[in-house]
Amino acid sequence: MKLSSLVLAATAVFSLHANAGPNASVISHVANNVILKTYTDLAQATSDLHSKTLELAAQPTQENLDGAQQAWRAARVPWESSEAFLFGPVSALAIDPTLDTWPLNKRDLDAVLGSGRSLTVDFVRGLGVNLQGFHTVEYLLFGNGETSNTKKVSELNGRQLEYLMATTALLAEHAGALAHAWTTNADPDKPGMPGFITFISAPGPRNPYYNSEQSVLLELGHGMIAIVDEVGNGKIADPFGGDIGSANASLVESPFSWNSLTDFTNNIRSALNVYTGDYGTTSGPGLREVVRRSNPALAAQIEQRLHQAMQKIQDIGGPEKMDFRQAIFNPAARVRIEAAMADLAELKTLLERRMIPILDNQD
Amino acid sequence: MQTALTVLVLAMVFSSSSHAADFAVKQRYSGVFEVRDFDQFITNDDTPMRRRTIDIKSVEAKLDIEINPKSKFELELEVEHGGAGTAMEYEQDEFGEFESEIEKGGEVELEEAYYLRRLTESTDLVIGLAPVYMGFSAIQRKPLMYSAAHAGHLEARMIPEDWTEPGVQVRQRWGDITVRAGIVAGLNSEFFRTYSWVGGGKQRQFETMNFDEPAMIASVEYGNVAHGHGMALAYYNGGSQKQRYKRNRLAKQADVQLFNAMMNWRLWRLALKAEAIYGELENADEVSKRNNNLPGMAGAGGFNNVGSRAMLQSVQLDYDVIDSTSLFLRWGYVNTFYGVTGNVFADPRYDVRQNGWGIAHRWDDICAVKLEWYREWTKLAGMPDTTTYALQFAFDTGSF
Numbered sequence: 186m187k188l189s190s191l192v193l194a195a196t197a198v199f200s201l202h203a204n205a206g207p208n209a210s211v212i213s214h215v216a217n218n219v220i221l222k223t224y225t226d227l228a229q230a231t232s233d234l235h236s237k238t239l240e241l242a243a244q245p246t247q248e249n250l251d252g253a254q255q256a257w258r259a260a261r262v263p264w265e266s267s268e269a270f271l272f273g274p275v276s277a278l279a280i281d282p283t284l285d286t287w288p289l290n291k292r293d294l295d296a297v298l299g300s301g302r303s304l305t306v307d308f309v310r311g312l313g314v315n316l317q318g319f320h321t322v323e324y325l326l327f328g329n330g331e332t333s334n335t336k337k338v339s340e341l342n343g344r345q346l347e348y349l350m351a352t353t354a355l356l357a358e359h360a361g362a363l364a365h366a367w368t369t370n371a372d373p374d375k376p377g378m379p380g381f382i383t384f385i386s387a388p389g390p391r392n393p394y395y396n397s398e399q400s401v402l403l404e405l406g407h408g409m410i411a412i413v414d415e416v417g418n419g420k421i422a423d424p425f426g427g428d429i430g431s432a433n434a435s436l437v438e439s440p441f442s443w444n445s446l447t448d449f450t451n452n453i454r455s456a457l458n459v460y461t462g463d464y465g466t467t468s469g470p471g472l473r474e475v476v477r478r479s480n481p482a483l484a485a486q487i488e489q490r491l492h493q494a495m496q497k498i499q500d501i502g503g504p505e506k507m508d509f510r511q512a513i514f515n516p517a518a519r520v521r522i523e524a525a526m527a528d529l530a531e532l533k534t535l536l537e538r539r540m541i542p543i544l545d546n547q548d
Numbered sequence: 549m550q551t552a553l554t555v556l557v558l559a560m561v562f563s564s565s566s567h568a569a570d571f572a573v574k575q576r577y578s579g580v581f582e583v584r585d586f587d588q589f590i591t592n593d594d595t596p597m598r599r600r601t602i603d604i605k606s607v608e609a610k611l612d613i614e615i616n617p618k619s620k621f622e623l624e625l626e627v628e629h630g631g632a633g634t635a636m637e638y639e640q641d642e643f644g645e646f647e648s649e650i651e652k653g654g655e656v657e658l659e660e661a662y663y664l665r666r667l668t669e670s671t672d673l674v675i676g677l678a679p680v681y682m683g684f685s686a687i688q689r690k691p692l693m694y695s696a697a698h699a700g701h702l703e704a705r706m707i708p709e710d711w712t713e714p715g716v717q718v719r720q721r722w723g724d725i726t727v728r729a730g731i732v733a734g735l736n737s738e739f740f741r742t743y744s745w746v747g748g749g750k751q752r753q754f755e756t757m758n759f760d761e762p763a764m765i766a767s768v769e770y771g772n773v774a775h776g777h778g779m780a781l782a783y784y785n786g787g788s789q790k791q792r793y794k795r796n797r798l799a800k801q802a803d804v805q806l807f808n809a810m811m812n813w814r815l816w817r818l819a820l821k822a823e824a825i826y827g828e829l830e831n832a833d834e835v836s837k838r839n840n841n842l843p844g845m846a847g848a849g850g851f852n853n854v855g856s857r858a859m860l861q862s863v864q865l866d867y868d869v870i871d872s873t874s875l876f877l878r879w880g881y882v883n884t885f886y887g888v889t890g891n892v893f894a895d896p897r898y899d900v901r902q903n904g905w906g907i908a909h910r911w912d913d914i915c916a917v918k919l920e921w922y923r924e925w926t927k928l929a930g931m932p933d934t935t936t937y938a939l940q941f942a943f944d945t946g947s948f
Contacts, residue, residue: 279847283840286850296928297893308891311836313742313850374796 208398208547211462211470215405216386219464219471223267223455224364230260231360234322235353242346250338253349254326258444260356261319265451269412269459272404273381274366278373282314283359287438289324290315297348304347306354317352323441325349330441330510402544405472409456410536413494416452417529420445424513425522432513443508449498453529457491472544479543487540490532497525572614578690578944579607582697587934594932603629605940608659617666624660657752659689660712674717674730681728681767681782682808684823686711687774691942694821695866695876695908697920702882702902705743706825706858707806708735708750714757717765726769734763737788737802737835738842742851742898745858745884746804746829749788760795761787763804773812776819782808788835793846798838800831819866819874825859832856833890855894857887873909878922896927904936915943 237256241249264285267275275281294316302308309317325345328336366372371381381394385404388395395401424436439445458464462471477484501512501521512518582605587596610624662676679686684700689710693699703709715732735749736758751757763786771778784806789798810823829835832854839852864878880902885894904922911917918940925933 279841282847282850292928292930293895293897295930296896299929300893302893305891307837308893310840311833311853311891312893313853315850374794 208402208475211472211474212388212398212401213386214462214470215459215472216382218467219458219462220267220270220385221364221367221382222464222467223263223270223458224360224367227260227263227267228357228360228364230256230263231353231357234260235350235357238322238346238349238353241341242350245338245341245346247338250326250336250341254336254442257319257322257326258442258447261439261444261448262451264319264360265448266455266458268415268452269455270405270408271411272408273385274371275363277371278362278366280359280363280366282318284318284356284363285320286314286318287320288315288435289318289320291324291329294321294324294348298344304344304351306351306358309348309351310355317355319356320439320441321352322349322356323439323444325352327441330443334441334443334508397548399545399547402472402475402547403541405459406536406541406544409459409472410533410541412452412456413529413533413536416449416498417526417533420449420452421509421522421526421529424509425519425526426513429514429516429519432519434510434513437510437513440510443510445509446498446502449509450495453491453495453498457488457495460491461488472540475547476540476543479546480539483539483543487535490528490535494525494528494532497521497528501525574612574614574946576610576612576944576946577608578610578692579942580605580691581941583939584936585938586936587932589932589934594930596932596934605629610660619663619665621663622660624658626657626659628657659710670721672719674719677712677714678717680708680711680713680732680765680784681769681780682711682765682784682806683707683825684810684812684821685709687810689774690944690947691940692910692914692916692944693774695874695918696864696878696904696906697918697938697940700823700862701878701922702860702862702880702900703825704747705882705898705900706745706747706827706860706884708747711750713750713763715762724771728765728767728769730765731762732765732786733757733759734761734786734791735788735804736791736793737798737829738792738794738839738846740788740829740835740839740854741848742853742884742895745854746788746806746827749791749804751791754793758791758793760790763787767808773810776812776814776821779811779813780809782806782810784808788829794842797842798834800834802832802835803830804828814866817868819868821864821866822862824861827858828887829854829856829858832888833892836892837890853892853895855883855885855887855892855898856889858882858884859886872911873907875905875907877905879903896929897931899927901925914945915941917941 234253234256237249237253241253271281290313293313297312297316325348326336327334328340366380367382368380370376371378371384384392384394385401388398388401390396395404420438424433426432434440437445439448458471460472462469462473473484473488476487501509501518503518503521507515507518512522582603583600584603585598585600588599589596606626606628608624608626610622613621615621658677660677660679662674662678665673667673679689681687683703684694685698685703688694688699713732715730717728717730717732720727733751735746736751737749739748740746741748763784765784767780767782769778769780773780785803787801787803789800789802792798804827806825806827808823808825812821813819833856836853839848842848860882862878862880864876866874866876868874881900883899885898888894902922902924904920906918906920908916908918920938921935923933923935925931
């Protein structure tokens with residue numbers, strides 16, 4: 186009773202202020218229908234992945250392995266589509282590294298699998314984050330990815346299945362905790378605190394995180410820039426290297442499933458979702474509406490460039506449909522990679538120089 | 549950075565006008581410049597990159613202010629890495645792991661600041677930030693006191709390096725025997741890490757240090773270990789649970805116990821330097837678990853697992869070829885997963901051996917050049933060995 190009263194009071198106080206602002210509908214829509222929806226989708230998808238690995242462990246058939254692989258790819262979509270908003274509980278509660286640390290530490294994983302320890306959820310929880318999360322699951326489900334991204338079920342042994350069950354349970358647990366932090370309680374150390382959605386969707390002077398609509402809009406805008414920067418200058422540029430001789434497959438994200446280009450595309454899609462306010466079957470408003478009020482041509486240009494960036498990333502695979510870990514060693518694909526990187530750099534500059542000043546000017 | 553330099557300048561001005569204040573002020577300056585050539589791995593890539601760095605590792609200024617025959621004040625400031633002023637450093641260690649370390653106030657550190665009161669001819673009381681008598685790096689604090697590139701090569705994998713803590717200590721001498729005891733600030737278990745065991749627990753992240761669980765230190769020394777003719781036993785016991793900033797996250801005691809035996813003895817042209825450190829961490833599995841989800845600066849980044857027992861051993865043999873030049877051989881071993889409890893995995897990556905040799909040549913009483921090579925390997929299956937060369941220029945203007 187006391188807790189719910191506190192949540193209601195906090196919501197009421199913040200809401201009074203949020204409703205007064207001109208961008209309240211944008212903020213509320215993006216917070217509820219893009220960010221929160223992405224996280225609830227992630228929680229569901231990781232739970233499905235865990236169920237599929239339980240089925241695989243119970244009946245190790247090729248069909249069940251394929252099903253678990255598909256569930257892994259499906260769970261990647263909401264996670265990679267959330268990377269334009271890596272603020273709030275995902276950062277404050279250090280959930281991001283438990284879900285998506287890469288590269289995974291293969292040598293230590295082999296040592297753990299080779300040990301006599303019982304591979305329970307609590308045991309895996311205590312291991313380093315580079316032995317947990319999506320990429321550990323990926324390695325176990327898809328194999329080493331060097332020459333193929335398919336794996337025969339006969340290659341899975343009992344220890345790997347045991348580890349898979351534990352680590353997917355943890356993955357689902359962490360994703361569930363993230364959704365819970367947004368909907369119900371932003372900080373487990375402060376049980377009376379409402380979900381983060383309450384704070385972000387109702388900025389105002391008494392809000393401890395966002396004292397104005399402008400602060401939320403800038404958080405969203407800088408989140409978009411951060412992921413565009415990370416994809417272009419980190420995820421793509423680091424493995425790409427200075428030349429073909431210094432390209433490094435061990436730095437590629439999702440190298441075992443050959444899902445890298447899909448991941449990168451969904452990263453930019455997360456920026457697009459925040460910008461347009463579109464997610465699934467739901468449509469805007471997003472930051473585009475804020476930009477449009479000041480400069481309709483720029484609003485359209487940014488949207489077009491976000492789509493273009495996604496297409497440039499997809500184009501890297503070329504007619505051979507290769508994934509990124511092959512592309513960095515292919516001279517023709519390297520030309521396409523450089524084009525994608527240049528395009529992302531231009532997009533980043535456009536967002537920084539043209540979009541941010543508009544968001545910064547909002548009251 | 550600016551504050552520290554201001555303090556340094558003020559201290560020097562103060563020292564130049566010492567006659568007016570009737571204080572006898574002694575100054576001492578020391579430092580190490582280093583070129584290092586080493587193997588570095590990126591995770592999952594077994595082909596090492598050969599890297600080379602050049603570093604003004606440290607420059608230190610120390611003042612000894614004799615207030616009167618019964619008391620003095622000692623102050624030491626250290627500027628690390630040329631005072632780059634970086635607030636965060638990114639390291640990729642030789643095993644392909646990485647860590648980010650946040651330094652309080654950039655890379656300038658007040659290493660020592662204590663008041664010493666001579667209670668009797670043989671008894672001293674030390675109040676303030678003073679060395680903790682534990683490991684060679686804490687007692688051989690100046691680079692000409694040892695011939696290798698570090699005073700205690702592997703100590704930083706297990707305990708705080710160059711360890712100092714604020715508190716109160718008493719020193720009592722009986723002939724060649726010195727007994728020390730003290731109460732100092734304890735370690736904070738939020739910062740215990742896989743790669744440095746309890747070493748990261750030395751509090752330096754925030755402006756104030758938690759003193760909820762003081763630690764007890766004690767040692768017995770025969771002769772003078774730091775200067776090459778002595779042996780010693782040292783002990784540390786302190787809680788680390790209540791020292792945490794988020795105290796409610798760890799409900800169980802996390803006492804740290806350390807036992808250290810050191811010997812450093814010179815005979816004719818030979819010198820033998822050896823030590824063993826054994827440590828225990830209470831409820832290490834619970835500490836590991838609770839450090840797994842710490843946010844922000846305290847985030848362990850996956851290096852939350854720590855052993856319940858750790859062990860370090862090292863031996864170094866020096867031979868003076870001529871008075872100014874010595875050759876040395878050394879062997880070292882550290883395992884911070886010497887014992888584990890609960891769900892903690894004893895990671896063989898941290899069962900490390902390190903052997904090497906080197907030469908140290910003293911140009912004069914103040915300057916020395918050191919060259920050292922060593923090979924390191926771990927018990928983790930398939931992990932390639934790494935080799936390191938270090939060339940150092942070291943100086944130290946005096947002793948007091």
